[in-house]
Amino acid sequence: MSQTLSASALLAVPMAPLVGALVAGILGTSFGGNWIGRRLSHTLTIFGVLVAFIISAMTLKSVALDGARFNETIYTWMTVGGLKMEVGFLVDSLTAMMMCVVSFVSLMVHIYTIGYMEEDEGYNRFFAYISLFTFSMLMLVMSNNMLQLFFGWEAVGLVSYLLIGFWFNKPSAIFANMKAFLVNRVGDFGFILGIGLIAAYAGTLNYGEAFAKADELAKLAFPGTGWMLVTVICICLFIGAMGKSAQFPLHVWLPDSMEGPTPISALIHAATMVTAGIFMVARMSPLFELSDTALSFIMVIGAITALFMGFLGIIQNDIKRVVAYSTLSQLGYMTVALGASAYSVAVFHLMTHAFFKALLFLGAGSVIIGMHHNQDIRWMGGVRKYMPITWITSLLGSLALIGTPLFAGFYSKDSIIEAVAESHLPGAGFAHFAVLAGVFVTAFYSFRMYFLVFHGKERYDQNHSAADHDPAEEPDPHHHHDEHHAPHESPWVVTVPLILLAIPSVVIGFMTIQPMLYGDFFKDVIFVSLEHHPAMEEMAKVFHGPLQMAIHGLTAAPFWLALSGVVLSYYMYLVNPALPAAIKRKVQPIHTLLENKYYFDWFNENVIARGTRLLGTALWKGGDEALIDGAFVNGSWKLVGWVSSVIRRLQSGYIYHYAFGMILGVFVLMTYFVWLNR
Numbered sequence: 001m002s003q004t005l006s007a008s009a010l011l012a013v014p015m016a017p018l019v020g021a022l023v024a025g026i027l028g029t030s031f032g033g034n035w036i037g038r039r040l041s042h043t044l045t046i047f048g049v050l051v052a053f054i055i056s057a058m059t060l061k062s063v064a065l066d067g068a069r070f071n072e073t074i075y076t077w078m079t080v081g082g083l084k085m086e087v088g089f090l091v092d093s094l095t096a097m098m099m100c101v102v103s104f105v106s107l108m109v110h111i112y113t114i115g116y117m118e119e120d121e122g123y124n125r126f127f128a129y130i131s132l133f134t135f136s137m138l139m140l141v142m143s144n145n146m147l148q149l150f151f152g153w154e155a156v157g158l159v160s161y162l163l164i165g166f167w168f169n170k171p172s173a174i175f176a177n178m179k180a181f182l183v184n185r186v187g188d189f190g191f192i193l194g195i196g197l198i199a200a201y202a203g204t205l206n207y208g209e210a211f212a213k214a215d216e217l218a219k220l221a222f223p224g225t226g227w228m229l230v231t232v233i234c235i236c237l238f239i240g241a242m243g244k245s246a247q248f249p250l251h252v253w254l255p256d257s258m259e260g261p262t263p264i265s266a267l268i269h270a271a272t273m274v275t276a277g278i279f280m281v282a283r284m285s286p287l288f289e290l291s292d293t294a295l296s297f298i299m300v301i302g303a304i305t306a307l308f309m310g311f312l313g314i315i316q317n318d319i320k321r322v323v324a325y326s327t328l329s330q331l332g333y334m335t336v337a338l339g340a341s342a343y344s345v346a347v348f349h350l351m352t353h354a355f356f357k358a359l360l361f362l363g364a365g366s367v368i369i370g371m372h373h374n375q376d377i378r379w380m381g382g383v384r385k386y387m388p389i390t391w392i393t394s395l396l397g398s399l400a401l402i403g404t405p406l407f408a409g410f411y412s413k414d415s416i417i418e419a420v421a422e423s424h425l426p427g428a429g430f431a432h433f434a435v436l437a438g439v440f441v442t443a444f445y446s447f448r449m450y451f452l453v454f455h456g457k458e459r460y461d462q463n464h465s466a467a468d469h470d471p472a473e474e475p476d477p478h479h480h481h482d483e484h485h486a487p488h489e490s491p492w493v494v495t496v497p498l499i500l501l502a503i504p505s506v507v508i509g510f511m512t513i514q515p516m517l518y519g520d521f522f523k524d525v526i527f528v529s530l531e532h533h534p535a536m537e538e539m540a541k542v543f544h545g546p547l548q549m550a551i552h553g554l555t556a557a558p559f560w561l562a563l564s565g566v567v568l569s570y571y572m573y574l575v576n577p578a579l580p581a582a583i584k585r586k587v588q589p590i591h592t593l594l595e596n597k598y599y600f601d602w603f604n605e606n607v608i609a610r611g612t613r614l615l616g617t618a619l620w621k622g623g624d625e626a627l628i629d630g631a632f633v634n635g636s637w638k639l640v641g642w643v644s645s646v647i648r649r650l651q652s653g654y655i656y657h658y659a660f661g662m663i664l665g666v667f668v669l670m671t672y673f674v675w676l677n678r
Contacts, residue, residue, distance in 0.1 A: 004068060004069070004070065005059060005062060005063075005068050005069070005070040005091055007070070007072060007074065007089070009055055009058075009059075010055075010059070010070060010089050010091060010142070011074065011089075012051065012052075012055055013051075013052045013055050013056055013059075013099060013103070013138055013142070014052070014135050014138040014139050014142065015135075016047075016048040016049070016051040016052050017045070017048045017049050017052055017106075017131045017132070017134040017135040017138070018048075018131075018132065018135040019044075019048055020044045020045035020046075020047065020048030020049070020127075020128075020131045021045065021048075021127075021128045021129075021131035021132035021135060022128075023036070023041075023044050023045075024036070024041040024042075024044060024045050024124050024125075024127045024128040024131065025124075025125065025128030025129075025132070028040070028041040028124030028125075028127075028128065029124050029125050029128070036124075038123050038124060041123070041124040041127050041128075042110070042113070042114055042123075042127050045110060045127040045128070045130070045131040046107070046110045046111060048131060049103060049106050049107045049110050049131065049134055050107055052099075052103040052106075052134065052138065053100070053103035053104055053106075053107050056096070056099035056100045056102075056103045056104075057100055059091060059096050059099060060096040060097065060099070060100050063091065063092065063093050063096040064093065064096070064515075064521065068091075069091065069092055070089055070090070070091040071088075071089070071090045071091070071092075071144055071208065072088060072089065072144075073086045073087070073088040073144075074086075074087045074088050074089060075087040075088075077147075082203055082204075083199060083203065083204065083205065084204070084205070084206070085147050085205065086144075086145055086147065086148070086205075086206075087148055088143070088144040088145055088148065088206075089142045089143070089144055090142070090143065090144030090207060090208075091142065092524075092525045093521050093522055093523075093525050094279075094282065094283065094347065094522060094525045094526065095141055095142055097347070097351060098141040098279060099138065099141060099142065101350075101351055101354045101355075102134065102137050102138060102141065102272055103134065103138070105266070105267065105272070105354055105355070105358045105501075106130070106133075106134040106137075106267060106272070108358065108362070108497035108500060108501055109130060109263045109264075109266050109267045109358070109362070109497070110127070110130060110131070111493055111496065111497050112263055112266075112362050112365070112493065112494055112497040113126065113127065113130065113263045114493040115369070115490060115491045115492075115493035115494040116261065116262060116263055116365055116369065116494060117261060117263070120261075122166060125166075126163075126166060126261065126263075129159060129162050129163050129166070129264075130163070130263065130264060130267060132159050133156060133159040133160070133163065133264075133267060133268075133272065133273075134272075135155075136152050136155035136156045136158075136159055137152065137156055137272045137273070137276070138152075139151065139152040139155065140152025140153055140155075140156060140276055140279075141276075141279060144206065144207055144208070145205045145206045145207060146195045146198065146199075146205040146206075146207070146210075147205050149195075149280065150191070150192065150195060152276075153188070153191065153240070153244065153276060153280075154188065156244075156272065156273045156276060157180075157181070157184050157188070157244070157273075160177075160180060160257070160264075160268055160273050161177045161178075161180060161181045162177075163177075163260050163261075163264040163267075163268070164176050164177035164180055164256075164257045164259060164260040164264070164268075165177030165178075165259075165260070166260050166261055166264070167259075167260075167261075170259065172259050173259040173260065175256070175259075176253075176256040176257055176258075176259040176260075177257075177259075177260075179252070179253050179256055180253035180254075180256070180257055183243060183250055183252060183253040184243045184244060184250075184253065185243075186239075186243055186250060187239055187240045187241070187242050187243015187244060187250050188240055188243060188244075189239075190235075190236045190237075190238075190239025190240050190242075190243075191236065191237060191239065191240020191241075191243075192240075193236045194233050194234070194235075194236030194237035194239075194240065195237075197229070197232065197233045197236065198210050198217075198233060201217055201220060201229060202216075202217060207283070210287075211286040211287070211527075214230070214286045214287055214290060215290075217229055217230045217233070217287070217290075218230050218290045228290075228291060228293070230287060230290045230291050230294075231291040231293045231294050233287060234284075234287055234288050234290075234291050234294035235293075235294050235297060237280065237281070237284060237287075238277075238281060238294065238297070238298055238301075240277065240280070241276075241277025241278070241280055241281055241335075242277070242301065243277075244273065244274065244276045244277040244280075245274050245275065245276065245277030245278055245331050245334075245335070246274055246305075246327075246328055246331055247277070247301050247302065247305050247331065247332065247335055248301055248304045248305045248308065248309070248332075249600060251305060251309060251328055251600075252597070252600050252601060252604060254269070254274065254324060254327065254328055255312075255321055255324045255325060255328070255597075257269075257324070258318065258320045258321055258324050262320065262361060262362070262364065262365030262368060263362070263365065265320055265323075265324070265361045265364075265365075266357075266358045266361035266362050266365070267358075269323075269324065269327040269357060269361060274327065274331055275331075275334075275350045275353075275354065278331070278334045278335070278338065278346055278347070278350050279347070279350070281298070281338045281343070281346075282338065282343040282344075282346060282347050282526060285343045285526050285527045285528065286527045288338075288341075289341065289527055289528060289529045289532075289533070292425055292426075292532070295338075295339050295340075295341060295425055295533075296339065296425045296426045296427045297339075298335055298338050298339035299335075299336055299338075299339025299340060299420070299423070299425060299427050299428065299431045300339070300427040300430065300431065301335060301339075302331075302332045302333070302334070302335025302336035302337075302338070302339055302431070303332065303336050303427070303430055303431035303433075303434035303435065304332070304434070305328060305329070305331065305332030305335065306329050306330075306332025306333050306335075306336060306434050306435055306438045307329075307332070307434040307435075307437055307438050307441070308598070309325055309328035309329045309332060310325065310326075310328075310329040310438050310441035310442055310445065311441060311594060312325045312328075312594055312597060312598075313325035313326055313329065313441070313442075313445035314441065314444060314445045314448070314594070315591060315594045315595060316445075317376050317377055317378050318375050318376065318377075319364045319367060319368065319375050319376075319377050319380075319449060319453065320361070320364050320365075320368075320375060322377070322445060322446075322448075322449045323357070323360050323361055323364055323449075325445070326357070326360070326401065326442065326445070326446065327357060329438060329441070329442060330349070330353050330357065330401075330442075332434075332438075333349060333413060333416050333435060333438070334346045334349050334350055334353070334416075336416060336420055336431050336434070336435055337349065337415075337416045337419055337420075339423075339425070339427075339431065340416075340419045340420050340422070340423040340425070340428065340431070340533070340535050341423070341528050341529070341533035341535055341536070342415070342416065342419035342423075342535050342536055342539075343522075343526045343528065344516060344517050344521075344522045344526050344536065345412065345415045345416055345419050345517060345536075346416075347516075347522075347526075348411070348412045348415065348509075348512070348513065348516050348517060349409075349412035349413065349415075349416060351412075351508070351512070351516075352400070352408035352409055352411070352412045352505075352508055352509050353409070353412070355400075355408060355501055355504040355505045355508060356396075356397045356400035356401055356407075356408060356409055356501075356505035357397075357401070358501050359393060359394075359396070359397035359400075359498060359501040359502055359505050360394065360397040360398070360401065362494070362497055362498055362501065363390055363393055363394035363397060363498055364394075365494070366387065366390040366490040366494050366495070366498065367380070367383060367387065367390060367394075367453060367487075369490050369494065370383065370386065370387050370390065370487040370488050370489065370490060371383070371460060371487050372487075374460065377449055377452040377453050378452065378459065379459050379460055380452060380453045380459060380460055381452060381453070381455070381456045381457050381458050381459040381460065382454075382455065382456060382457065382458035382459075383453055383454050383460075383487050384454040384455060386486060386487040386488060386489065387487055387488070387489045387490070388489065389489060389490075389495045389498060389499070390489065390490060390495070390498065391454050392502075393495075393498040393499060393501070393502040394450065394453075394454070395450065395454075396502045396505055396506055397501075397502065397505055398446045398447060398449075398450050400505045400506065401442065401446050402439070402442055402443040402446055402447070402562045402565070402566070403439060403442075403558055403559070403562055404559075404562070405550040405551075405553040405554055405559060406506075406510060406550045407505070407506055407509065408504065408505050408506060408507070408508045408509035408510075409505075409509065410509060410550065410553060411509035411510065411513045411546065411549065412509060412513075413439070413558070414549070414553055414556070414558055415513070415517060415539065416435060417432070417435050417436060417439075417558055418535075418539050419535045419536070419539060420432045420435055420535075422534065422535035422538040422539060423533070423535050425533075436557060436558065436561065437561075439558045439561040439562050439565070440561040440562065440564055440565045441565065442562070442565070443561070443562040443563070443564070443565025443566050443569070444565035444566075444568060444569050445569075446565075447565065447566045447569040447570065448569045448572075448573055451569060451570060451573045451574050452573055455574060456573065456574050456577075460486075460487065461486075509546070510546045510547075510550075511546075513546050513549070514545070514546065517536070517539070517540075517543075518539075518540050518543055
């Protein structure tokens with residue numbers, strides 16, 4: 001029975017996509033002379049990700065069945081005193097699961113991209129970017145130290161900037177990628193402060209060594225305050241997760257990232273970048289378990305995100321933005337689970353969500369292709385009969401998303417709701433209400449989109465003005481301009497990934513809930529203080545298998561809330577389509593609030609951004625020009641010049657001037673001593 005893993009094989013996991021990215025990005029673009037064509041570029045990058053997935057799957061098998069582990073340094077970059085800066089891998093059950101999810105979803109996205117970006121001029125460049133993104137995420141999840149974690153963290157942020165602004169001639173895309181970059185810098189500032197505090201007080205960046213000193217850190221106070229040091233560390237780390245995983249109020253970048261091509265929407269929002277924060281908190285569970293304050297903070301932030309971002313999904317008309325707000329809401333669910341100390345449940349939902357959310361995004365992209373790149377769901381309808389594969393896979397993804405019993409999302413979402421109900425931390429009551437209400441909201445906006453797109457009257461051939469379009473509409477790389485043609489099913493390179501993602505979206509929850517939540521899969525990987533946070537222990541007492549859980553789910557509140565959302569959306573958008581407009585007129589102020597996304601963008605642009613510019617101008621004019629340049633730099637040389645000009649007059653060169661000075665000095669001294677001895 002093998003207990004170790006090969007370092008060279010593990011190194012091949014991130015390096016294979018990196019090699020593909022470098023070859024396609026250099027030799028397949030004008031930068032390297034366009035030496036290789038499209039076919040070779042996508043073949044090499046897909047092969048690199050395929051290699052990563054195969055090795056990841058073999059690694060997961062060894063970890064799950066044979067108990068294999070790996071925790072070694074691959075390369076020591078620098079040693080400063082006792083602080084080592086290294087590149088190393090920690091491969092346990094959490095890492096192996098993330099490796100498989102990231103590489104499989106990335107593989108599906110790579111294959112899908114062949115059809116979606118078929119005629120785009122930046123074809124090779126796009127494949128290079130998404131392969132580089134895969135390398136960055138794999139380096140993040142495989143790290144055994146915080147330096148490498150931070151490298152992967154920043155690398156996925158950089159590549160996401162390039163991907164969101166892929167169509168760099170489109171002003172809205174440039175604005176969106178800059179927005180994502182700046183908002184993530186806010187979160188990353190907190191993240192690096194947390195890492196810095198660990199390095200300062202634990203004297204190490206290695207996970208294992210830092211966790212071994214967790215009890216010592218718990219006894220320390222943050223200098224100059226009465227706060228626990230570990231609370232400050234955990235909140236700083238979570239601020240990084242708030243940016244990367246788009247939690248309130250650092251969520252504003254994620255919906256605008258829809259400006260990028262659809263494949264990267266699936267890659268960023270399903271299994272990679274946005275789940276990095278969830279993974280990081282789960283990995284740091286030995287620290288977070290020591291601070292109830294940090295856990296309560298995490299739970300409340302997640303609850304706000306889960307509920308209030310879901311409300312925004314109700315009024316969206318762009319098909320991709322509906323799914324984007326769904327991602328925000330589901331990330332809130334994962335964060336709530338982290339706050340309830342149900343780290344394994346959060347990671348479980350991360351895994352199930354990766355499959356059905358990637359399916360929904362790629363399904364939305366297939367609809368966009370079939371609808372000749374119209375993204376407004378108000379001008380669709382009846383697409384089911386033209387796109388049967390896209391229809392059935394999108395339906396399966398939607399059923400998983402709303403938590404239908406036996407589907408993947410049911411097991412993870414219901415487990416989150418149960419975990420919060422068993423939590424006794426401050427804020428748990430509000431969080432429980434938010435995740436329950438979020439079930440109804442999720443079902444309503446998910447099936448609003450589903451019914452408007454796939455059922456009802458065909459509206460794609462109706463005349464409508466440009467004003468009716470959502471401004472987030474993508475450029476048309478396929479050059480289809482006649483929107484009056486009937487929809488058509490997408491090519492096999494698009495539909496095959498949909499089918500392959502639909503399968504785990506249905507069965508993966510049923511298959512894995514037992515080992516991941518109530519078995520030994522995360523043993524010695526995720527740490528929970530059952531004495532202080534008994535949620536998982538209480539849930540284990542009432543769990544009697546996935547089938548019994550599904551049967552019980554048919555009588556539980558979440559199922560009936562989800563069913564109510566589906567029925568209401570069916571009535572409002574298929575039976576009585578005049579009702580939504582009537583409700584909108586009655587609650588116009590609320591609709592305006594939602595349409596303006598709670599005015600967060602307005603606040604950021606008009607208060608924070610303008611305030612920063614005003615402060616910067618004041619510091620520039622008053623501080624830099626007046627004080628530094630005027631007083632210190634220019635003032636110093638002017639003062640020296642003035643003193644020099646005065647002293648220069650005393651150095652005339654005439655003997656009688658110097659004699660007069662000496663006599664005057666003697667007179668002053670005599671006068672002083674006479675006055676002193678008086």
